[in-house]
Amino acid sequence: MEKTDMLLKMLDSPKDYSEAQWDEILSDKECQELYDDIARTCGAVKANYKPLTDKEIAHELQRLFQAGTEHLPQGHAKAEAEGATMAETYLEKPNGGKSKGNIFIKGWQRVAAIAAAVVVVSGFAYAAVSTHFFGIASKPAKPAKVEQSAKPRRAPKKIQKEEAVKVAEPKLFDNVVLSDILAELSDYYGVEVEYKDEDVKGLRLYFEWNPDEPLTGIISTLNNFESFSIKLEGKKIIVSKAKQL
Amino acid sequence: MYYCCMKNEEVERLFRENYRRMFLVAVFLLHDEAEGKDAVHDVFETVIRNGIELRGETASGYLLSSMRNRCLNRLRSMRIKEKVANEYVIFSNLESVTDEDASEEKIATLNAGISHLQPPVCKKIIEMHFRQGLKFREIAAKLGISETAVYKHLRQAMASLRSQLTDNEYGKD
Numbered sequence: 424m425e426k427t428d429m430l431l432k433m434l435d436s437p438k439d440y441s442e443a444q445w446d447e448i449l450s451d452k453e454c455q456e457l458y459d460d461i462a463r464t465c466g467a468v469k470a471n472y473k474p475l476t477d478k479e480i481a482h483e484l485q486r487l488f489q490a491g492t493e494h495l496p497q498g499h500a501k502a503e504a505e506g507a508t509m510a511e512t513y514l515e516k517p518n519g520g521k522s523k524g525n526i527f528i529k530g531w532q533r534v535a536a537i538a539a540a541v542v543v544v545s546g547f548a549y550a551a552v553s554t555h556f557f558g559i560a561s562k563p564a565k566p567a568k569v570e571q572s573a574k575p576r577r578a579p580k581k582i583q584k585e586e587a588v589k590v591a592e593p594k595l596f597d598n599v600v601l602s603d604i605l606a607e608l609s610d611y612y613g614v615e616v617e618y619k620d621e622d623v624k625g626l627r628l629y630f631e632w633n634p635d636e637p638l639t640g641i642i643s644t645l646n647n648f649e650s651f652s653i654k655l656e657g658k659k660i661i662v663s664k665a666k667q668l
Numbered sequence: 669m670y671y672c673c674m675k676n677e678e679v680e681r682l683f684r685e686n687y688r689r690m691f692l693v694a695v696f697l698l699h700d701e702a703e704g705k706d707a708v709h710d711v712f713e714t715v716i717r718n719g720i721e722l723r724g725e726t727a728s729g730y731l732l733s734s735m736r737n738r739c740l741n742r743l744r745s746m747r748i749k750e751k752v753a754n755e756y757v758i759f760s761n762l763e764s765v766t767d768e769d770a771s772e773e774k775i776a777t778l779n780a781g782i783s784h785l786q787p788p789v790c791k792k793i794i795e796m797h798f799r800q801g802l803k804f805r806e807i808a809a810k811l812g813i814s815e816t817a818v819y820k821h822l823r824q825a826m827a828s829l830r831s832q833l834t835d836n837e838y839g840k841d
Contacts, residue, residue, distance in 0.1 A: 427819070427823060428816065428819045431804055431818075431819045431822065432804075432815075432819075434804070435803045435804050435805055436803075456830075457823065457826060460826035460827075460829065460830055461822075461826065462699075463778065463829075464778060464782070464794065464798065464826065464829060465699055465798045466695070466696035466697060466698075466699055466775075467696060467774075467775045467778035467779050467782070468779070468782065468794065468795075468798040468799060469695050469696070469699050469700075469701075469798065470692045470693070470695040470696040471692075471775065471779045472799065473701075474688075475687070475688055475691060480683075480684065480687050480688070483683075483687065483705060483708070483709065484680060484683050484684070484687075486709060487683065487709055487712050487713065487716075490709075490713060597714070597718075629738075629741055647745040647746070648744065648745060649744055649745075650744070
């Protein structure tokens with residue numbers, strides 16, 4: 424059997440083959456090319472399958488605005504028909520106030536944004552993972568995430584001392600180098616960090632840290648990155664380069 | 669330059685203007701509508717939460733690039749078996765993916781290429797596999813041909829589409 428036929432056979436029942444078998448077949452250049460072609464074609468077919476309607480887009484916009492409001496103001500459809508924008512309807516209440524937790528609240532977040540402005544995406548690999556997938560907010564489209572996001576969270580001890588407002592918030596590391604993230608985690612969990620490869624220190628990550636989660640869970644989540652490998656040995660986190668696919 | 673705050677109406681305008689393109693590229697990369705919607709949602713949520721101001725001509729480019737990065741990051745975070753099970757590996761080396769590799773133009777070229785595939789059985793196999801989700805052995809049974817013949821037609825279709833993408837890249841007709 425040709426290698427490419429073998430690849431196609433494996434694609435029919437991918438779970439019947441081990442990771443090592445996948446590694447081996449995809450290390451062949453011809454198979455790799457065919458696989459990329461298939462994945463690309465699959466993406467194009469799915470992307471072209473059903474054009475989005477205006478109604479679906481309006482629904483998604485509503486979901487975005489709802490993510491930051493405690494409850495949805497009534498009567499948007501009517502207001503929109505009268506010419507109001509979604510933002511006017513949901514966010515600019517008659518009293519000028521905004522719902523608690525509104526994503527448009529700008530105060531300290533603006534400070535954080537200015538701080539983020541100095542972070543420049545350079546030649547470093549920019550990788551992302553989150554204990555909630557992409558998530559910053561609850562996602563109605565994914566009930567499992569809603570449940571996870573709704574869970575009360577405890578903030579790092581340092582933050583609790585300094586700013587009570589942020590107590591229940593997880594921390595989002597957006598484009599932050601691995602060494603800074605691990606420095607904060609090691610401080611919080613009381614462990615040391617050892618780098619087997621210095622190169623990985625500069626990897627930039629998008630990672631949401633839930634301080635409620637035990638360190639083993641965080642290590643497991645971080646191991647989803649393929650650019651580096653991380654393990655916990657006693658009271659030490661050991662970080663090394665991961666094998667490239 | 670980006671970092672300040674936009675008015676809510678401006679966010680809504682950008683959302684309405686860019687949603688379709690962003691969703692298209694997200695589904696192209698993630699192969700899943702619900703995940704595509706979440707990816708676009710997350711980009712706008714980050715813009716809002718961080719008070720990022722997107723101005724003029726750079727806004728669409730920024731949004732699209734952020735969205736691509738999010739999708740690629742999601743793919744990077746997966747184990748190989750998970751990727752393969754979902755046909756997620758769009759490129760063997762995700763680090764080399766450029767904006768052009770996941771662009772509207774490339775998606776349009778591929779779809780135009782699929783609609784003109786010859787012989788017609790190639791197009792049929794693509795539809796049955798990627799749209800209807802049939803396995804190759806099921807396609808073989810339905811079409812009354814061997815699995816090896818299905819593999820052959822599929823390889824032929826992929827070579828044809830690859831060639832069209834290359835031609836398009838170099839500006840040929």
